[in-house]
Amino acid sequence: MSLSLERASELKQIIHNHLLKMNIHGRIREVLAETVREDHGPAHRSLSQADFLRALQHRGIIDDVMKDLQFTQEVLTDAEPGSPPKPATHFVDKNITQLKKTNIDPSRRHLYLQVLGGKAFLEHLQEPEPLPGQVCSTFTVYLHFRNQRFRSKPVPCACEPDLREGFLLEIHREGTGEGSKMADGTTMLSLCDPVHLVLIKTDTSSETMLVSSYFLDWRVVLCSPNGKTCFAVELMGVGSECKVPAGVLTVGLELYPPLTDTLSADIISTQQSLERQRTAEKERLFLVYAKQWWREFLQIRPSNQSKMVKIFAQDENTVNRPVCSYVHVLRAGRLLESPRQAARFVSLLAHEKAPVVGGGDKQEQWCTLMAFLCRGKGDCEDHATLLCSLLLGFGLDAYVCVGTKAKGTPHTWVLTRSTDGSITFWESLTAHRYVHRAIDPDAPPLAPQPKPTSPYRTVGCVFNHYTFRANCQPSDAVELCVFDFQNQSRWKAMSQEALKSVCAPGSTTSLPPLPPLCAPSLDPAAASNQLELELRSLVSEHRKGCCCPGCR
Template sequence: MSAVNEISDELRKKVQDKLKQSGMNLVIKRMVDNICSSKDDPRNIDPGEVLQEVYSRGLMSSVLETFNNELPAKSELTRSQFDKLGTIDENESLENRRVDDDEFGNNYADDDRGKRYYLKVETLGGKAFLDHLSHEKNSTTCKSKRFVLHLFFKSQRFKTKPVDCRSNPSFQEEFIIDVGQFESGVGQLLTVKEPLRILIIREDQNRPISGGVIISFNVHDWRSVLLTDNGFESFSLELFGVGSENNVPVGLLNMRITILPCPSEQILEKTMMTQLQLERGIHEESVRNFVTFSKQWMNDFLSIRPGHIFRHVKLSAFDERLASRPISTFLQFPYNADRVFLTPFHAAWFVSLLTNLQNSSNNDSIRNLQSLELTIASKCGTSEDLSILLCSLLLGFGLNAFVALGSEKNANPISWVVTLDNSFNPLFWDPKTSKRFTPVTLTNSENDNETKLNVSKSCMQQKFSHIGCLLNNESFHCNIQSADSVSLVDWNILNPAKWKSMSPKRIAKFPYQSQHRFVLLPARVDCELITARLELGIQELIQEARMQQELSTRWDAITSKLMGQQLATYELQGSTGGSNFNNFFEDVIMKSLPAGYNFKGFHCHSRSTTAKNLFNSCMGDLQCQEVVYCRGEDVQHMIRVSVFPYPENVVSIRIMIGCRFLAV
């Protein structure tokens, strides 16, 4: 038996053993049985449907985690063995493996439901990323900055391994994309107008799970491969920047796209051009209708009351490619929000953990927005982007959620999320902090001084002071009441005398409508490794800081373990907004202290995974300095770090530094 077969058999046996040990085989078997029972004829089960169910439930992530540590290192295999065995990238949403055309031809033959087609997309390296020549010359920067290429098609997501930030980045990956199953042959492939969406992000290796900077976002119509007689095409895709740099070239990406299995018939160029012209004509007509409708609708809104011109109401906004789109099309219904989050409160906490960027538009309600997939992949966005993401997630939980466009008390534009219950009582959600509150409502005849005082003291009501409109992916409501203060507004959006609404059927005809749902990937970070590194790093920094003050440092490992429960309580309070949790921490600490000893502690919340940054942020607080530089008799310090993972490898990091000392 060859070495490759031996390694394959060994891996197969380890996978089977791991699945049995973890009980995952029973879960998958039960899932397949449920699919079989739902079909009239179990023999007609689509393998792609089973795979889709496996990925949507997060089972593939669990399977990979059970035996990830058992896989042989890549350095142990020769290049030929590596190519034949295939690769599994822990960062990919689907299994990224090398396949042969014959495999698809044999396994996916014609049946009563048609043939399933796939795209094999190969990235063959980048060129002419001239803006990053300075990074290449600086070896330190080159190693700390990395490129990551993300690929989107419908609801499928993929990404490459991080590569060094160079002028010619070495993107060398293969992706297998499911195009779909078609009954009427290859001609039906031509009607799939969903393009490949390619995103390149620059990440900081020192902060690998803190998001990155968007370098380029481009779309490519893959259907040109249907014109080839051999089923594949190689080309160089010119990449452009985003936003104001939309027309500025960023670099070139060499690619090869193969349709699998190779179609038995070839699409004529004339047929292709006819289809593209038809799609272009429909899109342009849809855009013209939207522009005409939006102008008329806004004129009607402004004619109701002269003061409406000062209200923050927008029907459209520019996206990352400077295309003017209806704002409602930026929202998408999530595919698996209820799978990756326990409650809507956890979803709001997740959004608050993303990096908040300052909006460049200070004099208007909304100018530039970015698609949801960019916000999720880059883990950052403006307050408007975060509001759109939070609203989409809340819609996935079945809440009656809306993005609210309004202003602060000082008239600065602001956006947030509003949910309405069945009685139209509002609940405000701050996407930056995940805090929620019910606005204090006044009637026009109310003169209760105490109630007005509560309104003036409410910080969040001062922040979200005036409301212009509410919108989501299916509805749009403009406030046409005489008052736009949130404390005076009637929130019954079905009352035409108070709110000017759009028909859902009209919104459904808007251009740029997305037919796919975005998918969130479960967390796959090694929390124990991050915790160990941070604790060791902060311990060294504390010792160095005390050494500069000519103070010795001793550590209490037993009491350090007791502080973890308090960090978990802090995270529960932050992620759910609750406060009624039984807190045994004080009793446990006092019980552990010897007689006559006192305890001091300091807690900090951060997303930084660098010990130095985390320690510096803590030392900015005087209470932390008192703990670190504690002087006295028999002083011992404690350190505890807890890492709480969330989807997309977003983490919430909590640290507690404590000390015990003998009271004098």
């Protein structure tokens, strides 16, 4: 039987992967050391190749290697003529129920997450099955895990949507120089980062809607036999529908390579219970501190009660979190070239208030960053926190401002301070910038005063990822405010240590992980060129078949 060069290379790669999985090099070194020490003694250092092979065969290592190397007919047979060779660093998962492990690096630990279908999406119970080529509403699953983001193929909305997708997630250590080492069971047990699943519905007019946001604790696979498990995940609604089930997803988890010694379920449940207790205690202590801080703030001036000082905010799952936890240092790399471009990017995300059933005031909903990016639209708070995170990533001294604009409408925007003390307001919905110049109320009546240029009327507090300051000046009018944050008589600050205990990355398990920005899947230059070529071709074909004198 003859093999092509591509199949021979793939076969070598399979053998190499199996040998790495068995740690064959370490076992050979152990046999070599034992043979030199026991059989030949310290005085005799020479060892022939035949002696070493006999030692390997005597200890059964050669038999173990031959038993472990089992190939299927698909690997040994040659590829079809004209089929492209498969890259050595990529796998094509044609069958969702079985992961092809031939080209996965066996020296790294991976988690294979499968979405095996959905059911009980009762809102779409009466929705008819779409005809071929018909435009219909679709479901899309977005996933984020430890700086890795994925998206499933859109499928038609139905009571039992055909959501079937596989995602290969890499589990790695965070220590310096340990990124290439395989994580063991103890290390993975300490990784409390969940898998964030976001379900988005896109209707026929391309409008998106956030259906559910779910945090999956994947560590249940550590106690499963053979590193495989499958279970159902109940997705709840968002906002006012957070207590109403949206549907059920069947999820399968597979650990590769599997653990030789699986952990017990009691150890995993104990670890999760300890993490919840530690998080609850930190949040309780911060709440006690926040209440005391608020009482002190009201004692400064009774009128402070009416100022817009926002300490906590609810996310899409109606979980109360400190507002500082919604801001992170987000570095865009080469995706965004300047702060102005970052402001333009944020302004292109659509503005939409959180939907609410019935009338009355708007429902407050500060989305997590992953849900906001997947949905592609949100309220002014979502835009402001994202823009502040990006400006912090560019090295600017940026803060989110909570206050009001014209007609007393609640609003949030971004403030940056320069090294010379100048203040610039950034409107996250429009990418406009305004230079702030405060009015001096103690100036003489005839002294010239700067005219307000921004649309903002009052400001109650400012915050970013590590500081929170409330405005305790006599007036909260923006044109009279002095943004000297070091002056305790003008701005009352919270303890940075208290904020860090509940808002710093990794401080509590209730904080959602920070997703990275992803490059667009569409190359605008290439798409523009292709569109121009297609238009030229269509115009040329139209002119050939047209009888008008002007087209000839």
